Amino acid sequence: MKSKKWLPLFVFMTIVAMLVGACAPAAVATPAPTTPAQVQKETVIVPQEVEKVVTATPPPSGPVTLTFWHGYNADTETPFLEKTVIPAFEAAHPNIKVQDVNIPYDQFHQKLLTAIAGGTAPDLARLDIIWTPEFGDMGALAPLDEVMSDFATYKDAVFPGPLSTNFIGGHYYGLPLDTNTRVLVYNKDVFSAAGIENPPATVDDFLADCAKIKALGANHWCFGDGGTYAWAVDPWIWSFGGAMTSPDYTTSTGYLNGAQTVAAYQFLKDGVDKGYIHPGIKGGGVDTWGLLGKGQIAMILEGPWFPPSFKSQFPDVKYGMALMPAGQGGSISVVGGEDIAMFQQSKNKEAAAEFIRFMLSLDTQLQMATVGQMPVLTETTSSENLAKLPDYFGIFLEQLKNAQARTPVSNWTRVEQILTDAGTAILNGKGTPQANLDDAVSKIDPLLPKPAQ
Amino acid sequence: MRLRPRIFKKSPVYVALIAGALVMIFPFIWMISSSLKPNLYVIEYPPQLIPSNPSLENFLEAWNANNFQQYFRNSAFVAITSTLLSVTISAMAAYAFARFKFPGQETTFYVLLGVLMVPNIIVIVPQFFLMKFLGLRNSLWGLVLIYTATSLSLNTFLLRGFFEQLPHELEEAVLIDGGSYLTIFANVILPLSTPALATVSIFSFMGFWDEFVMALTFIDDPAKRTLPIAIALFQGQHGTQWGLVFAASLIALIPIFIFFFGLQKYFVGGLTTGAFKG
Numbered sequence: 001m002k003s004k005k006w007l008p009l010f011v012f013m014t015i016v017a018m019l020v021g022a023c024a025p026a027a028v029a030t031p032a033p034t035t036p037a038q039v040q041k042e043t044v045i046v047p048q049e050v051e052k053v054v055t056a057t058p059p060p061s062g063p064v065t066l067t068f069w070h071g072y073n074a075d076t077e078t079p080f081l082e083k084t085v086i087p088a089f090e091a092a093h094p095n096i097k098v099q100d101v102n103i104p105y106d107q108f109h110q111k112l113l114t115a116i117a118g119g120t121a122p123d124l125a126r127l128d129i130i131w132t133p134e135f136g137d138m139g140a141l142a143p144l145d146e147v148m149s150d151f152a153t154y155k156d157a158v159f160p161g162p163l164s165t166n167f168i169g170g171h172y173y174g175l176p177l178d179t180n181t182r183v184l185v186y187n188k189d190v191f192s193a194a195g196i197e198n199p200p201a202t203v204d205d206f207l208a209d210c211a212k213i214k215a216l217g218a219n220h221w222c223f224g225d226g227g228t229y230a231w232a233v234d235p236w237i238w239s240f241g242g243a244m245t246s247p248d249y250t251t252s253t254g255y256l257n258g259a260q261t262v263a264a265y266q267f268l269k270d271g272v273d274k275g276y277i278h279p280g281i282k283g284g285g286v287d288t289w290g291l292l293g294k295g296q297i298a299m300i301l302e303g304p305w306f307p308p309s310f311k312s313q314f315p316d317v318k319y320g321m322a323l324m325p326a327g328q329g330g331s332i333s334v335v336g337g338e339d340i341a342m343f344q345q346s347k348n349k350e351a352a353a354e355f356i357r358f359m360l361s362l363d364t365q366l367q368m369a370t371v372g373q374m375p376v377l378t379e380t381t382s383s384e385n386l387a388k389l390p391d392y393f394g395i396f397l398e399q400l401k402n403a404q405a406r407t408p409v410s411n412w413t414r415v416e417q418i419l420t421d422a423g424t425a426i427l428n429g430k431g432t433p434q435a436n437l438d439d440a441v442s443k444i445d446p447l448l449p450k451p452a453q
Numbered sequence: 454m455r456l457r458p459r460i461f462k463k464s465p466v467y468v469a470l471i472a473g474a475l476v477m478i479f480p481f482i483w484m485i486s487s488s489l490k491p492n493l494y495v496i497e498y499p500p501q502l503i504p505s506n507p508s509l510e511n512f513l514e515a516w517n518a519n520n521f522q523q524y525f526r527n528s529a530f531v532a533i534t535s536t537l538l539s540v541t542i543s544a545m546a547a548y549a550f551a552r553f554k555f556p557g558q559e560t561t562f563y564v565l566l567g568v569l570m571v572p573n574i575i576v577i578v579p580q581f582f583l584m585k586f587l588g589l590r591n592s593l594w595g596l597v598l599i600y601t602a603t604s605l606s607l608n609t610f611l612l613r614g615f616f617e618q619l620p621h622e623l624e625e626a627v628l629i630d631g632g633s634y635l636t637i638f639a640n641v642i643l644p645l646s647t648p649a650l651a652t653v654s655i656f657s658f659m660g661f662w663d664e665f666v667m668a669l670t671f672i673d674d675p676a677k678r679t680l681p682i683a684i685a686l687f688q689g690q691h692g693t694q695w696g697l698v699f700a701a702s703l704i705a706l707i708p709i710f711i712f713f714f715g716l717q718k719y720f721v722g723g724l725t726t727g728a729f730k731g
Contacts, residue, residue, distance in 0.1 A: 305689075
C-alpha cells in the first residue's frame, strides 16, 4: 500500500499532538513565561498614548462606548448594575455608553488572559484582588496613578488593606471596588447546648469552647473550613502572629517557616487530631453551611454574602457573628473583594477613568451595598453612612480594620498552590509542620519578586 | 407454568439492569427535585428527593432572567445551522472517501483522523487569532464556522464507515440507467443511511448545543452569547442558587430531548454500525 510510508509520520504527529495536549493544562493554568513578553509587545506603544490622553484633559467629543467586564452575580448584582448604576452614569455622561459583560467567575481569569494576548481586552474590568498583581506585572493594566490626575484623592479615600493589592512595581494598577473579609459565624443553639455563653474572643477561649462542643458527641465539630488554601489558613497564621512573607514580599524565609506560623499550623493539626476541626479541611472539602445549619459544625469563618443567603436556606437557624479569635498577633482576618482596573489596550482611557470615579463615588458605593457589595471608602464607616448600610455589615467593617490582603505578588497562583499542598501534607500527618513549611519556603522564595536595590 | 423458571433464571439480569438504570437516572431525578426548591444555596447531603414545598419559581426566574430567551434563540440558531452544515459537508466528503479513488486519498483521510487526536483546547488561541483576523469574533456565524469545522473529521470518519458497507450493486444499477454520482448520492446513499445520519446529527447537535469554552472565548458581546454561558452565570462566586442552575439546565435539555426522541428509532440502529466497520 502506498499509504504505508505515511504511517510512521502519522503516528509521530499523533504522538506529538498528544504530548503537547498533555502539557497544555499546566501551560494554561499558570501563564507561560512567553505570555508577558507577547503582551508587552502588544501594548508597547500605549504609554505615549497615555500621556497624550492625560494632557488632553477635555472629555471625549464624540460618543464613546466603554466595555466593562465583571463577575457580579447574575441574580441580584448584575441586574442592579445594568438597571440602576450604569443608566445613572450614562445620564450624567451623555457622550459615554457603558457595555457591561458578565463573565462566569471560574473562567474569568482564563478569558482575560486570552483577550489580553489577542489584543481584545476590555476598557475596564472588575478583577478579583488576587489577580491584579499578575495582570499589572505583565503590563496589561494602565497605571492609574499616571492616567488619573486626581488619583491621590481616591488612594487616600479607600481602606488601605484592599488598596495594597493594586500596588506593584512602584505603580497602582487599580483601585478597590468592593471588599469583604471573614468573621467568625457560630450556631447559637449549639453554643447553648454546650453551655457556652459568648463567642470566643481569643484562641485560648476557642480551644476551651471546642472541648465543650466535642463533648456533645462524635459527629459534632467545633470548627470547619474547606481546605488549606490561603483564604482559609491566612487568618489563623496572622492571628498567631505569623506571616507569609516579609513586609516587602521578597522572601518567605523566616516568615512562612517562622515560629508563629508553625504554631498556627500545629494548632490546626492538633484541632484535626482531637476532632475539633472537621476533617474536610484536610483536603476533601466540606459543606460548611449545611453542617452549620444542622448544628454539626459550631463555628465557621464567612464573608458578608453569608447572612442573606444562609437565611433563605436555613430561616430557623439562629446564628451569631464575632471577630476572628485573637492570638499573639491580634484578631486578624483576610481581605477579599475586587479591584477596578483599566487596560493598556483601552482607547478610551479618559472616559474609563470617569467610570472609575463614578463607581468609587459615595453614592454608587452606598447603592451597591444594597445588593451586598461592601463599600471600600473609609467615610462609609461614619455613623451617618453606616445607618444606610445593612445591619450585618457592621461586624465586617469592624474586622476590616484588622484584615490583610493575601500576598500581592504576580506569581500568586503558584505560591498559593505550594502553600495549599504544604498545609494538606501537614494536616494529613505527612511530616511535621516545620519540615513541610521549610520545604514550601524553598519553593516559594524563587517565585517572589527580587528585593529592590 | 414454564414462565416462572424463566423469569427466575433471568431475574439477576433484571436486578442488575434495574440497579444500573437507577444509578444512571438518580442524578437526573436529583436535578429535577432541586430545580423545584426555591432558595437552594446549599447542596444538601443526604439529598432530599421530594421537595417539602415544590414550586416552579426557579423555572420562571431562569426563563425570565437577563437575556435567557435571547441566549436560547442564539443557541438554537448556532446548533441547528452547524448540524445541518456539518452533516451535509461530512456526508459528501465521506461518500468521496468511501467510493472514489483519487491521488492522496488515504493520506488525506489519515490527516483528517489526525485532527481528531488534537485536543480542542490546544488550538483555541490560534483559533482566536483566526477569528479576529476574519472579523468573526462576536458573531454567531463565527461560531457556526468553528463548530462545523471542528466536527467534520469525526463525522466524516463515522459516515465513511457506514457508506463503505452499502452494496455497490445499487449504485452500478443507477450508473447503467444513466444516473450521475449526484443522483446516487442523493437518491441512493442518503436514503439508505438514515440511521448513520441520525446518529451523527444527534451527536453533533448535542455537542454544539452544550459547547462552552469556544463560545465563551470568542464571544464578548452579551447579545450574542449562547445558553451554556447563561447557565454558568447562575453560579455565583460566593453563593450559588442551585435550584436556578438546575432549572436552567432542565430548560436547556428540552431541545435535546425533542431532537433525540424525534430521531430515536434511527439512532439505535445507527449505534451498532460503527461496531462492524470503521
